[in-house]
Amino acid sequence: MAISLKESIVVGFSDFWSRKIRSIVTIIGIVLGTMSVIVVLSLMNGVNQKTIQWMLERGGLNKISIYQNWEYQSKTGQRKYFTYRELKLIHSLIPEVKYFNPTIRRGFRISYGKKEYWTSVRGVYPDFSPIEEWGVQKGRFVSNFDINQSSDIIVIGTKVAEELFGNLDPLGKMVTVHNRRLQVAGVMEHRFMKNSVSIGNDNNNALSYLNRRAFIPLSTMINKITNQDKINGLALKTSTPEEAILLKDKLEGILSNLRRREPVFIIESAQEEAEKAKKNTKIFQIIFFIISLISLLVGGIVIINIMLATIQERTREIGIRLAVGARRRDIFIQFLVQTVIITLLGGIIGVTIGVSILGFISNFLKMELIASFGTIILSVAVSAGIGLIFGIIPAIHASNLNPVEALRHE
C-alpha cells in the first residue's frame, strides 16, 4: 500500500514541467557551478598530462640526471665537477646502466664565414642520443670513433643551422669554435612540443631551446677546446623506471663517497620528478575543486530557498495529497526528487556547456584542457549530490506539514 519510487519520480517530473520558468531559473545556478567544476578539473587534467608529456619528450621516465648543486658551498673544497677518471670509475661501478653520457657544457661563439652564433656547446658521448631519444635528421651523431680520436666534428641543432647557413646545406662545412675548426657532421632533428603553451612562434615552444644547441665529442671538448678535465653533468638511462629509482639510490652512495658525504651534486630521477609534479598539481586540483564546490554550495542554498518558497506556495496542495492518503514519505520523496531533477539536469547542462567551451578557454588561457570520462561523471555526480543534500531540508519541511493546517492555507 504505497506509492512506488517510480511513481514519485513521475510526480516530481510533472511538477518540474508544470513550473518550467522557476525550474529553469533554479537550474542556472547549478549549471554555472557544474561548468566551473568541469573546467577546473579539465584544466588540472591538462596540466598533469602536459607534465608527463614533457618528461617523456625529455627522454622518458627511465632517466637519471646528475647536476652540480650551485646552492651548496663546500667547506672542504670538494669539487663540483667530475674528472674523466672519476667518470670511468663511476661507470665501472654501475654495470647495470644501459646508457651513460657525461656532459661538458660551455657557452661559445660558433662562426661560419662572417656569420656567428652564440650558444651552448656540449661535449657528449654517443649515448646522448638514446638517452634524450633525439637523433639527427641528416649526417650522423657523435660516434665512439669520434670519442677515441677526439675528432674535429660538430653536430648542430636546427636553429644553429638556420642562423649560420640559412638555406645552404650545413653538412661538411667547416665552422670555428674557440679557434678550432670543426666539420659539421650532422644536423639534429627539429624539436617541437605539440599542444604546448606557445604564444606566437616556434621560439617560445617548451622544447625549442634544444634546437639552439650544438654537440661535439666529449674528448674533443676536453683535449682540444677547453683543455680542462672538468665534466659538469652526467645523464644515465636504465631499462625500466623501477631500475632507475634503484640506480639513483646506488649513485647517491657512490657520489657521497667520492665527495666526503658533501652534497655537491643533485641526482634526479625522471620518475620521481613526474610523481612530484603530479603531487604538486594535485594540491592545486584540490584547491580549485573546493572553490568550485563552494560555488555549487551557493547554488544549493539558492535551491533550498526556492524549494521552501515553492512548498510554502504549495502548502494547500500538500494538504490535499495528505487528505487523500499520501504518506509523509510520499511527500518527502516527491519534493526531493524534484530538487534532484533540477540539480541533475543543471549538472548535465553544465557539463555539456563546460565541455563545449573547453576549446575556447584553452585558446584563451593558452593551456590544454582535457575532460576525461571520470571528470564528467564526477561533475554530474557532485551536482546531483548537491541536490540530494539540499533537497532534504525542504522535503522534510513539506512532509512534516499538518494536514488540517495545510488545507486551511490560502
Place this chain on the structure above:
Amino acid sequence: MSYIIEVKNIKKVYNMGKVKVEALKTIDVKIEKGEFVAIMGPSGSGKSTLMHILGCLDSPTKGEYFLDGLEISKLKKRKLATIRNIKIGFIFQTFNLLPHLSIHKNVELPLMYSGMNRTQRKKQATKILTSVGLIDRKKHKPSELSGGQRQRVAIARAIVNNPSIILADEPTGNLDTSSGNDILSIFAELHKAGNTIVMVTHDPAVAKRADRTIHIIDGEISNGNIS
C-alpha cells in the same frame, strides 16, 4: 451493534499560546453502517473540527474513536495516512482539487497513493467519472469547470477507492441551488447503494435529505445522538 463510527467522550482543545480554545467538549456520536447523517450547527460550533477527526486528518485531544471497529486514536501517523486513503472519502466545501492536474488525474490520485497500477487506476477513474457524468471533460483542468462540476469531480475522487464512509463538509456551501441539488441527488444515489454518508450543512432543507440530523452547539451535541 454494527456501528461504523463510534466516538466516545471526544474532546478537542486548540492551544493558542495562553488562550485555549475548546472546539469540542465531550462529544459522543454513533453512526450505523449505511446511514446518511447530517450535522448542523452555528458557525464556529465545531462541526469541521469533528469532521476532521472523523476523517483522520486530525487527532482528538482526549477520547476514543472507533472506525470500522478499529481504534483510530491509538494509531500512528503513517497508519492514519493509509486509513484516509482506503476507508475515507472526504469532500470539502472548497472542492480542493489539484489545479495543475487534469480532472482524470485528480480522480486517480487516491488510487496512486494506494499503489494501484496505471492501467487499473485509469479504468477505475474512468468508470467513476462516467458515473458522475463528467467523462467527456476528463482532460480538462479544474479551473475550466463550473463549481458544481468541480464538486462532482471531488465526489468522484472521494468514492473512487470504495471508502467505508463518505464525509462531506458543507459540500453545497459554495454552490447555487440547482448545482447543489445535483450534488445531493448523487449523495442520495450513493446512500441507496449502501454507502455511509456524514454531511455538514447550514441549510435545513439540505439536512432533510438525510436519515437524521445531529445538532452541535458550542462544541456539544444539543439534542442527543440518536434522533
